[in-house]
Amino acid sequence: MAQQKDIIVKDLHELYELMELPDIGDSSGFTINYLQDIFKQLPFRSVSFRPNFFSFLFIQEAFGNYTIDDLQFPIQPGTVYFTNPGNFRIFEWHSITEACLITFNESYLKEYVHSDVYREFSFLLTETVEPRVLSDEQFEVLEQLYRQIHREHLGGSPYKNQLIGTLMVVLLLKIKEYFFQDYNPIVEGTRSSRIVKEFKLNLENHIRELLSGKVQQQMRVQDFADRQLLHPTYLSQVIKSKTGKSISTWIADKLVTEARVLLQDQDLSVKEIANRLGFLEAPHFSNYFKKHTSLSPADYRKQLLQ
Template identity: 60%
Template sequence: MNPKESVSKNLADLYEMMGLPVDLVSAESGFTVHSLRETFKNLPFKSIAYRPDYFSFVFVKNAYGKYIIDEMTFDITPGTIYFTNPGNYRSFEWSEITEAYLITFNESYLQEHVHQDVYQDFSFLLTETVQPRLMPPEQFDEIEKLYHQIHKEHLGNSIYKNRIIGSLFVVLLLKIKEYFWQNYNPIYEGNRSSFIVKVFKKNLEDHYRAIVFGQENILLRVQDYADLQHLHPNYLSSVIKTKTGKPVSTWIAEKTVAKAKSLLHNSEASIKEISFTLGFSEATHFSNYFKKYTELTPIAYRKLQS
């Protein structure tokens, strides 16, 4: 396999591809947090090139190495925070780790345990490439307290574990927004291709928010998203696939399933009501669609969450 064909569906998947221990990360929860010192014990270490299918924060209190996103290389230095989202090719190198923590999460976890409209308040999550930020010591200390508390709760067995982590994660995102992105808007950054990707992501999020609030009751197609930017659908598809590694249809499917999971977990609506909310004309069609992407029926998924 060519390294640039490696797609990491979750952190356990990536670690397995690189022959690293996976006992500190969960393959299915949609959320991980752990000390990188516990995983990368044999240094230096150079990763494969891969496309992650999840978001990540790296909190570097004291470590050194390199982080490569597409063709951009960033030095890993103490007091730095790195944020990446799904799509871009990346790799990393660690030469020394005294203390560094990694948090990864997917959209379904955000929708279920953090906030159904997380992108409304945290639009920076939609960006393609974010420059790492060197933090003043007092600001990094605030962030450090939060990721350590999240790590502690993650290792615990509270029946409210996900709710506690979700609440702490909102505080963490607010602090990062305060320190990094008070006036950030991803739509106004980058070149033409990046602009198209960012507008597409915003249109996708806006449409599904409108669906949940009852303002829309249809599922948009590739043609519809292309029309919103006055583009040919083939051109939009090419840009999105090239820049993110996933075709438009996959983005639509993943967003639909993420919203469905959130509604199944967070509302008392019936399967029929949820199917109509998401734009399906028949509940059976919705159930088949949901099972195709999750291997569970909506009823079975809801029972697992109860």
């Protein structure tokens, strides 16, 4: 396995392929699998990488280490780990009896969980969350939920994604209850971490204002820097160094995610969607969407119907 440095991976399928692990056979934006079925040869140390997805790791019984940015945490039974897109990480497995990993991207959240998911679950934007060792009773509640999600994921229901989305709402609410009742975001991490979190919040609020019609023009890097009273070059450097992605890439990912959701509504014309997202002309939006997805909005809609 080639040891590359600081790789950005779009999903778990891509990460496992990079590390020559068994193919999980899913690139849909959501995965759930038991790690004892994946990691047969232990100990195992991953490449250093930055995921472009969220993950929850439920450790029933396993041991190892997990590195998030410059922090290292032990992997131990009864622990739940949460990480969001952009964090640098490495994981090491020493032994695995049972551990379940759920990953999902923002598009999946917006489509199947809630279109305004960050309003209810703002902790998803938190830059660094320390793992939490739960009581036996708390872990059992989560275990029942992820086992049900796993069953639905393997099942053939025509409503599979909707069922999983509903169960994910319950899971996120329980995570919120167990992790964040006493969480104080003001003391979170370093100054750089707080800058990144504030940028993510500002970006999310800006997209919400675009969609609601409160603003009609997309914010620039300078505008985001002004919100935090920072020089745009400094803000850009912090975002790039902490997340591995530039501000323009963060903005593009956000706009494309929202465009995908809006394009599912067949009653909305491409021109209307372009206006909602702050594009002055529909052709500009179409070119932008195709640049980031390799599909025109019309072709994307055809793909949805198929």
